[in-house]
Amino acid sequence: MGSQVAVSFLTNVARTAFRLGAAATLLNSSLYTVDGGQRAVLFDRFRGILDETVGEGTHFLIPWVQKPYIFYIRTRPHTFSSISGTKDLQMVNLTLRVLSRPDTARLPVIVQNLGLEYD
Numbered sequence: 312m313g314s315q316v317a318v319s320f321l322t323n324v325a326r327t328a329f330r331l332g333a334a335a336t337l338l339n340s341s342l343y344t345v346d347g348g349q350r351a352v353l354f355d356r357f358r359g360i361l362d363e364t365v366g367e368g369t370h371f372l373i374p375w376v377q378k379p380y381i382f383y384i385r386t387r388p389h390t391f392s393s394i395s396g397t398k399d400l401q402m403v404n405l406t407l408r409v410l411s412r413p414d415t416a417r418l419p420v421i422v423q424n425l426g427l428e429y430d
Contacts, residue, residue, distance in 0.1 A: 340374040351379040352418050364418045380427060386412045389430070 345351045351365040355377050365379070372379060391407045413421055413429070421429050 337374065341371055342369055343372060343379045344369050345379075345381060348383060348385040349381050350384050350415050350418055351381050352422050354378045354380060360419050360423050362419050364415055380422060382413060382418055384412055384415055384418075386410050 343351070345365055345367050347367055349367070351370070353361045353365065353372065355361055357376065370379075387410070389409045389411060391409070393405045393407075395403050395405055397403055
């Protein structure tokens with residue numbers, strides 16, 4: 312009789328642990344974090360790219376239906392180098408440095424038209 316109680320207790324503990332693990336996995340897959348200097352654009356499998364951007368913080372999403380794309384919105388330098396010749400046959404190194412950042416209000420349009428690697 313005592314062994315049946317122990318087996319029943321351990322079975323209940325195993326079921327509870329499995330349910331807690333499944334709930335924790337579901338909760339973990341439905342949260343995402345947008346850090347400082349970043350914005351997120353949500354892709355929905357049914358509606359496509361959503362029109363609003365998501366700011367900093369921890370946010371909820373529907374697992375397997377929505378996927379966040381995280382973008383850095385801080386100013387980043389892009390350097391372009393070129394070697395050119397002058398009239399007196401000397402070689403000159405030219406370097407152009409451009410500072411750019413995406414417009415946060417237009418991030419969904421950028422993703423739709425240019426993709427994730429818009430740089």
